[in-house]
Amino acid sequence: xxxxxxxxxxxxxxxxxxxYSLQLFSLPFWPEFLTSHAQGPExxxxxxxxxHMHPMSAAYRGGWNIGDSADPQFSxxxxxxxxxGAVFVNTSIDEFYAFNHIAVKEILRQFNHVYGQIAMYPxxxxxxxxxxxxxxxxxxxxxxxxxxxxxxxxxESDLTVLPMLHRLGLRLISPMHFYENSIGDVGTSxxxxxxxxxxxxxxxxxxxxxxxxxxxxxLAHASEQTSRDIIEASTQPVINSxxxxxxxxxxxxxxxxxxxxxxxxxxxxxCVPTGLPQRVSRAFSxxxxxxxxxxxxxxxxxxxxxxxxxxxxxxxxxxxxQENELRLEAQRRERYPDIPPLSDYIEHVDxxxxxxxxxxxxxxxDWGYPKALVKGIENAGEYQNIAQALLRRGYxxxxxxxxMGGNVLRFFDEVVKTAPKLTN
Amino acid sequence: xxxxxxxxxxxxxxxxxxxxxxxxxxxxxxxxxxxxxxAQDSTSKFWVFDGHMHPTSSRQSxxxxxxxxxxxxxxxxxxEGGLGAGFFNSGVDEFYEANHLAVKEILRGFDSFYRQIALxxxxxxxxxxxxxxxxxxxQGKIAGILxxxxxxxxESDLGVLRMLHRLGLREMNLVHxxxxxxxxxxxxxxxxxxxxxxxxxxxxxxxxxxxxxxLSHTAEQTIFDVMAASTQPVATTxxxxxxxxxxxxxxxxxxxxxxxxKNGxxxxxxxxxxxxxxxxxxxxxxxxxxxxIMGLEPLVYRGDPTKIYDFIAEKRAGGGSGxxxxTRRRRQDIPPLSNLIDHIDYIxxxxxxxxxxxxxDWGGYPVNIQGIENAGEYQNIAQALLGRGYxxxxxxxxMGENLLRVxxxxxxxxRN
Numbered sequence: 001x002x003x004x005x006x007x008x009x010x011x012x013x014x015x016x017x018x019x020y021s022l023q024l025f026s027l028p029f030w031p032e033f034l035t036s037h038a039q040g041p042e043x044x045x046x047x048x049x050x051x052h053m054h055p056m057s058a059a060y061r062g063g064w065n066i067g068d069s070a071d072p073q074f075s076x077x078x079x080x081x082x083x084x085g086a087v088f089v090n091t092s093i094d095e096f097y098a099f100n101h102i103a104v105k106e107i108l109r110q111f112n113h114v115y116g117q118i119a120m121y122p123x124x125x126x127x128x129x130x131x132x133x134x135x136x137x138x139x140x141x142x143x144x145x146x147x148x149x150x151x152x153x154x155x156e157s158d159l160t161v162l163p164m165l166h167r168l169g170l171r172l173i174s175p176m177h178f179y180e181n182s183i184g185d186v187g188t189s190x191x192x193x194x195x196x197x198x199x200x201x202x203x204x205x206x207x208x209x210x211x212x213x214x215x216x217x218x219l220a221h222a223s224e225q226t227s228r229d230i231i232e233a234s235t236q237p238v239i240n241s242x243x244x245x246x247x248x249x250x251x252x253x254x255x256x257x258x259x260x261x262x263x264x265x266x267x268x269x270x271c272v273p274t275g276l277p278q279r280v281s282r283a284f285s286x287x288x289x290x291x292x293x294x295x296x297x298x299x300x301x302x303x304x305x306x307x308x309x310x311x312x313x314x315x316x317x318x319x320x321x322q323e324n325e326l327r328l329e330a331q332r333r334e335r336y337p338d339i340p341p342l343s344d345y346i347e348h349v350d351x352x353x354x355x356x357x358x359x360x361x362x363x364x365x366d367w368g369y370p371k372a373l374v375k376g377i378e379n380a381g382e383y384q385n386i387a388q389a390l391l392r393r394g395y396x397x398x399x400x401x402x403x404m405g406g407n408v409l410r411f412f413d414e415v416v417k418t419a420p421k422l423t424n
Numbered sequence: 425x426x427x428x429x430x431x432x433x434x435x436x437x438x439x440x441x442x443x444x445x446x447x448x449x450x451x452x453x454x455x456x457x458x459x460x461x462x463a464q465d466s467t468s469k470f471w472v473f474d475g476h477m478h479p480t481s482s483r484q485s486x487x488x489x490x491x492x493x494x495x496x497x498x499x500x501x502x503x504e505g506g507l508g509a510g511f512f513n514s515g516v517d518e519f520y521e522a523n524h525l526a527v528k529e530i531l532r533g534f535d536s537f538y539r540q541i542a543l544x545x546x547x548x549x550x551x552x553x554x555x556x557x558x559x560x561x562x563q564g565k566i567a568g569i570l571x572x573x574x575x576x577x578x579e580s581d582l583g584v585l586r587m588l589h590r591l592g593l594r595e596m597n598l599v600h601x602x603x604x605x606x607x608x609x610x611x612x613x614x615x616x617x618x619x620x621x622x623x624x625x626x627x628x629x630x631x632x633x634x635x636x637x638x639l640s641h642t643a644e645q646t647i648f649d650v651m652a653a654s655t656q657p658v659a660t661t662x663x664x665x666x667x668x669x670x671x672x673x674x675x676x677x678x679x680x681x682x683x684x685x686k687n688g689x690x691x692x693x694x695x696x697x698x699x700x701x702x703x704x705x706x707x708x709x710x711x712x713x714x715x716x717i718m719g720l721e722p723l724v725y726r727g728d729p730t731k732i733y734d735f736i737a738e739k740r741a742g743g744g745s746g747x748x749x750x751t752r753r754r755r756q757d758i759p760p761l762s763n764l765i766d767h768i769d770y771i772x773x774x775x776x777x778x779x780x781x782x783x784x785d786w787g788g789y790p791v792n793i794q795g796i797e798n799a800g801e802y803q804n805i806a807q808a809l810l811g812r813g814y815x816x817x818x819x820x821x822x823m824g825e826n827l828l829r830v831x832x833x834x835x836x837x838x839r840n
Contacts, residue, residue, distance in 0.1 A: 099729070105527035105579050112583030115590070156528055160482070160535035167538075167591055310524070310724060 045083030046387045047138065049405030049412075051271040052220065052241035054090045054150070054368025055380075060113045061321050067121055073275075073367040076124050078381035079143055085405060086134045086144040088172045088216075088241065089114060090368070091154075095179040096298035098153035100306045100313065104161055107154040111147065111168055118145060129169050131413030146412070150220075151177035157202060159209050166213045171416065174218035174241065175206065176226065179294045179304070184226030187253040188294050194252070196223020199230055207233045214419025216412065219243075219263075227259065236415050237267035239408070242364045244272055244279040245351045251278070251285055252292055257355045264356035269411045272348045274377040274386075275366030280348050281340030284372075288335060297324055328370045335372035342376040346389045349403060358399045362408040469506035470806045471561065473824030473831075475661035475691030476640065477510050478787030480568070482536035483740075487543055497786040499547055501800035502566060508824055509557050509567035511595045511638075511661060512537055514577070515788070518602045518715040521576040522723035523732060527584055530577040534570060534591055541568050552592050554832030569831070571638075573788075574600030575626065582629050589633045594835060596630065597638035597661070598623065598650065601713050607646030610672035611712035616643025619650055627653045634838025636831060639663075639683075640673070647679060656834045657686050659827070662693035662783050665770045669701045671708070677774055684775035689830045691781040692767045694792040699767050700759035707754050716740075751790045761795035765808045768822060777818040781827040 055066050055074040064070035069077075091110035097103035118125050128134040128144035137144040147168070152175030155161040175183040180196075183203035189196030199207070207230055210217050219227045219240040231238055240263065246254040260270060277284045295301055298320045306313055352361045363386060365377075376385045383404070390400045479488055479497050486492065489499045514533025520526040541548045551557045551567035560567040570592040577596075578584040585593075599609045606623035608616035619627065627650055630637050639647045639660040651658060660683070666674040675683075680690055696703040714720040717739045725732055771780040782805060784792070795804040802823070809819045 101524040101528070101729070101732070104531060105524065105581065105584060108527060108584045108587045109581060112586050115586070116583075158528060158532065160532045161528060163538065164531045164534050164591060168587060305729060310522070313524075 045384055046401050046404040047085040047406070047409075048083050048383045049086040049134075049362065049408040050084060050365050050380075050383070051088050051239060051269070051362050051408050052090060052218075052273060052364035052366055053087055053275075054092055054366070056089050056114050056117055056368075057092050057110070058368040059117065060110060061325065065120055066117050067124075071367070072379060073365075073373075074380045076121060076143070078379050080124070081381040082379075082383035083404075084143055084380055084383060085138050086128065086146065086409065088148040088218075089145045090148045090150045090172075090174075092368075093149060093151035093154040093177065094297045095151070095153050095177060095181055096296050096304050096306070096317075098151075098156050098181065099304040101156065102313065103151075103154050103156050104158075107149060107165065111165075111170075114145065114147060127169055129171060130416045131409055134409060134412070146171045148172035148174075148216075148218075150174050152183045152206065153177065153181045157182040159205060162206075162209050162215070163213060166215055170215060171412070172216035172218055172239075172241075173210065174220045174222070175203070175230070176219075176221040176223070178221070178296050184229070185223035186221055186226075186294055187223050188292055189223045190293075191223075192225060195225040198223075198225040198228070199233060203229070204233055211235045212420055214416045216415050224256075224259065228262065231262055231266055231268070234266070236418055237269075237411055238263065239268055239362075239411060240270045242273035242276060242279075242366055243270060244276070244348045245355070247355070248348050248351050249280065249282050249285060254279060260352060260355050260360075264360040267411065267414065269360050269362045269407050270352055270356070271362035271364040271408065272345065272352065273364045273366045274345060274374050275364075275371055277335075277340050277344075277372050277374055280374065281344040284335075284338055284340050284344075287338055297321070325370065332370045332372050339372045339375055342374055342385060342389055345374045345377070346386070346393065349386075349390065350393065353399075353403070358402055359407055359410075361403050363404060469803050470820055470823040471508040471825070472506050472802045473508060473557075473781065473827040474510040474786075474802075475659065475689075475781050475783035475827055476513060476571075476573075476638075476693060476788070477784050478513050478515065478573075479510065480512050480514075480533075480537045480540040481787050482514070482532045484787065488540050489544055489547075494787060495798065496784070496790075496792070497799045499544060499566075501798050503547065504800040505798075505802035506823075507566050507799055507802060508561055509551065509569065509828065511571040511783075512568045513571045513573045513788075515573040516577040516600065517574070517717050518576060518600065518604070519717040519723050519725075519736070521579055521604075523725045524579065525732070526577050526579050527581075530572060530588065533572075534588075534593075537568065537570055550592060552594055553835045554828055557828060557831070569594050571595035573597055573640075575606055576600060576604055580605060580622065582625065585626070585629060585635075586633065589635060589840070593635060594831070595636040595638055595659075595661075597640050597642070598626070598646070599641050599643075601641070601715055603643075607649070608643030610641055610643055612643045612672075615645040615648075618645040618648075619653060623649075624653055631655045632838065633840050634835040636834045644676070644679065647675075648682065651682050651686055651688075654686070656837055657688040657830050658683065659689045659691065659781075659830055661691045661781075662695060662698070662785055663690055664692055664695075664698035665767045668767055668770060669698060669704055671697065671704050674698060680771060680774055680779070684779040687779075687830065687833065689779050689781045689826045690771060691783040691827065692764060692771070693783045693785050694764060694796045695785055695789055696754075696757070696759050696763075696791055696793055699763040699793065703754075703757050703759050706757060754791045758791060758794055758797075761793055761804060761808055764793050764796065764805070765812065768805075768809065769812065772814075772818070772822075777814075777821050778826055778829075780822050782823065 058071050059066050067076045069075045093103050097106045118127055125143045125145055126137045128146050134144040147170050152173050176186050180186055183206050184199045185196035191197050217238045219238055220242050244254045246256045278288055298317055387400050387404050514530055516526050516529050520529045541550055548566045548568055549560045551569050557567040575596050575598045598606045603609045605620055606626055607619045637654055637658040639658055640662045664674040666676045697708045768780055806819050806823055
């Protein structure tokens, strides 16, 4: 009787191990059509932590819900299909808002929108304020949303605003967005031979307060000098949520090997965006070089100060946003035939792994604005194509898991965990 | 051997748990609330719930535990006076709203609230519902409840309100110094205008979230409209009785009766102009105050946007020495405590003891009433009421239990 039980256990264990490993190792060899469709047997998906996207901003501007299929790049069903587990969901502040003293209000409006969207889909999404909550949501099969801000101008240069936003769940800010601000300079800056100016004295206080609260500092859009200063000033590791490698494509904004090593030495992570083909593809970048100058989403290169009727300021913004949307959509259509192959994207990931090691590379999308993308990852349902491409290049399962999300989660955990105990 | 112990142990544990939960569900249904038992102990201080105060204002320098923090309020004084809970207000002037600075200003106020309270974890705590107030009370700590004076703070955006509620906001008045897009201010002709369409949305959202609506500063017509529109009890945290002192902001019998029918509460403030006819006539005369920064001048700032905070600082500093002299002279006319008690007494005679409370407005107005000039002196009101023959139970209600009841009802009937 006892022997029978033991045999049964061994057999059962073998069966489980076999089916698990079959699923695991057969993945790269599965035909393409099986992975891009939800039908057929459930295949193993890597947990994805997308370090930068604005699907809620798109819904906010467009007036739809993220569960609708209004956005061709992102919907909840796509995200599920793509294996998306966690995201830094960015609210977005253009310097225009801060210049006209409406940034703090605007950020609360956008936070309210994110909370509202999450409340609409309680079975599919939840807000996470630390890595443990991400893992709990993952166990429940829900997408973990981490409240983030693109644009440190959101606090209107007032550090007392920061603890209140942290209390509301904020866990990442990219201090820089489109223009130089009270914290530092942007990547498109021409100052200092293109290095841009550095972190300001206020910027240093800002970094210290971010560290104290345990809010991730994202160096996306920051000038090289500001990035270097922040990496040095920060007591915690930092991230660059969307940047590519200068070693692969020498272009404004892409990072040099040295910058990457400096960031990696601090325990940081760099994420390659799928939504910025001009950053990853030489051909695309040469054909569409971009303006390369600081530009507000609201006023372009015009003055940031609004001088019209104060009661009309939101109408003014809405009009500009609509114009923008149309302009970007036209641009997307124009550029679509030239979008680069997935291999161009993988090239950057691969290069970064070689420069920094596999523990410091992640992925991001930048969904949320109409734009040309990279072939094979044109919506949130297609993340796993990156994993397959990496496996095909000979990456181990473990390494692919790190790149697809493990690294960013580990990094996020460290920033939140090492924050000094809050005094308020 | 082990199993033999485990069974009785589990039984005992189970019994304990069952008893615990059973008692928990039975206790609240007993007719004598715990608070009342406390209050009947003749040696103890009455528990005070102050309906309106500014102890953590972001404009105040220093910390509230400092002996020189403010002549009206310091933490040691508040403890001495028996303060148990308070609506800790952040005020927003109309100038901020007109120039898109109000939301930021209120977050500054909230940050100051949290920072100040975090400095004194053994004396003060943050409460967002009545249960937390009671828990802090059992620990002998003061409960700070985050409040806003002037709903213009949300800059007409209900999404902002929801975020402020998430930050702990539980009490807010609708108008501050000037008529706004919600309703009319007390400095108006006659009953003034009523609640606007947006004002109705705001009232509904405050009800849904469970934020106590405070009708201080509000015009009569707007007050009646809010009382009709609100599904929850409302309060006015600093108003006197119009029958005793006929001035803007003081309430008529009809208003008080309507409020009582809604199970609300009116807090009589230690504000001399509201309780003393002589003081009001001499120093206020019902004049419209206007914005605290601009008076009745236009509110929209047209100067250099980077200098707007300097402009505010200049305006606030203006007349600094004159103001100190004015305060000194006004203080010479400070009315007796009996004036304040008369207002409380009038309301009790009109609608009973369940609908009246007290408030200080510490930090809001520099002159108070004889015997209640700082937070150490709350109990003088209790003594005066006992002296007029009030029962200890009624005194306990007036000193704080009524306001706690209303706060509890509003927060616990929220539908968010």
